[in-house]
Amino acid sequence: MTSRAVHIINEKITLPHRVEILRYEIRELVPLAKQLEKKGEKIYYLNIGDPLKYDFETPPHIIKALYNVAVNGYNYYSYSQGLSELREAIVEKEKRVNNVELSPEDIVITAGVSEGINFIMASLVDKETEVLIPSPTYPLYKNFIAFYGGTPKYYRLIERDGRWCIDLESLEENITEKTVAIVIINPNNPTGMVIPKEDIEEIGRIAEEHGLLIISDEIYDRIVYDSTFYSTASLIKDVPIIGLNGFSKTYLVTGWRIGYMYFCNFDSNRLRDAVLKLARNRLCTATPFQKALADTINIDDSHISEMITKLRKRRDYTLKLIEEVEDITCSIPEGAFYLFPKIETEGEWKDDKEFSRKLLLEEKVLIVAGSGFYMHDKKHVRIVFLPPEEYLQEAFERLFRFIRNHKSKIA
Numbered sequence: 001m002t003s004r005a006v007h008i009i010n011e012k013i014t015l016p017h018r019v020e021i022l023r024y025e026i027r028e029l030v031p032l033a034k035q036l037e038k039k040g041e042k043i044y045y046l047n048i049g050d051p052l053k054y055d056f057e058t059p060p061h062i063i064k065a066l067y068n069v070a071v072n073g074y075n076y077y078s079y080s081q082g083l084s085e086l087r088e089a090i091v092e093k094e095k096r097v098n099n100v101e102l103s104p105e106d107i108v109i110t111a112g113v114s115e116g117i118n119f120i121m122a123s124l125v126d127k128e129t130e131v132l133i134p135s136p137t138y139p140l141y142k143n144f145i146a147f148y149g150g151t152p153k154y155y156r157l158i159e160r161d162g163r164w165c166i167d168l169e170s171l172e173e174n175i176t177e178k179t180v181a182i183v184i185i186n187p188n189n190p191t192g193m194v195i196p197k198e199d200i201e202e203i204g205r206i207a208e209e210h211g212l213l214i215i216s217d218e219i220y221d222r223i224v225y226d227s228t229f230y231s232t233a234s235l236i237k238d239v240p241i242i243g244l245n246g247f248s249k250t251y252l253v254t255g256w257r258i259g260y261m262y263f264c265n266f267d268s269n270r271l272r273d274a275v276l277k278l279a280r281n282r283l284c285t286a287t288p289f290q291k292a293l294a295d296t297i298n299i300d301d302s303h304i305s306e307m308i309t310k311l312r313k314r315r316d317y318t319l320k321l322i323e324e325v326e327d328i329t330c331s332i333p334e335g336a337f338y339l340f341p342k343i344e345t346e347g348e349w350k351d352d353k354e355f356s357r358k359l360l361l362e363e364k365v366l367i368v369a370g371s372g373f374y375m376h377d378k379k380h381v382r383i384v385f386l387p388p389e390e391y392l393q394e395a396f397e398r399l400f401r402f403i404r405n406h407k408s409k410i411a
């Protein structure tokens, strides 16, 4: 029996619309996968971009540093903007790796890039605000723009000659009086697109012409296979840029939750100070993790080249598997660790979501529907290529069998 108080409270609480609209499809089918696992099924997880879930490990010297800093007393609340040691190490890393000149004051440490996206949209977006984001996009951009009452406007990523690229016309067409910022994700999740230098420069020109800020998510900056990555702030000097980056993927510490944002080419600290207000309200990010990264990120990066070698092999392996099947095609991901293939055939599924759900139920393979990334068609799915080849081989065999068994039979 529910008590009177519980009943009254249930009546009083109407969940706000802003919460109802938050969707994170990457994890949406996980409860179903867990149910199947409980029944004894083996699930092939190809949904989450976490290398540590497979055979990648945090470099031992980073773990050791964590132990040492905890022993040495780095266990207190740190400054809300982030430990100065880490911000100084980031200045060095950004100069060394991305040719971006920063000062520690330009940087705010966040609980992953995820918190950075929230802080930026909280500071930037009001009811009338429009922000341009790619379609497909990493879902948090859409979610937080809408959460704060603004409007996400999409520009398209398209497939041309087997590669993903930005449809620059659709970007410019979607700019209105209310647009304040363009978000670029480079390398992109979910497509693996790496934006060429000329396109970044063109986006800079467009932003300059229309008076827009550029938000550049570079969390995969060092996970690039066969093209060159250019950091936006290394190329564009006359447009304000907020750079977003973090350690989850490249330093193999997804669970540590440490990222950063930096402000470049601003002539005032208004926006940074708004972000700092939010940062103070959550006190700080975990101090020992910050200090361990400060002590290691510029010392030994050898794990990154090992990771790229392993990932390149897995990418090429999966692309080759897909090449042999005509019902599915895939543009080459030039960075990150995702494939974003297109299901070319019609079948016993009404869209990408139903496709993914049925695939999980029948073949026990968990992937993510492209519409979870606000893709403009319902024919793409995202698959991580992080696991070892044997695992990928089994998962892809199951995927192909599912398509074969359920595709439309043309008489």
Ligand SMILES: Cc1ncc(COP(=O)(O)O)c(C=O)c1O
Pocket: 049, 111, 112, 113, 114, 115, 138, 185, 188, 189, 217, 219, 245, 246, 247, 248, 254, 257, 258, 259
């Ligand atoms: C493009 C992009 N941005 C941000 C994030 C969030 O990363 P984190 O919060 O771990 O730094 C991810 C995670 O997958 C991502 O793919």
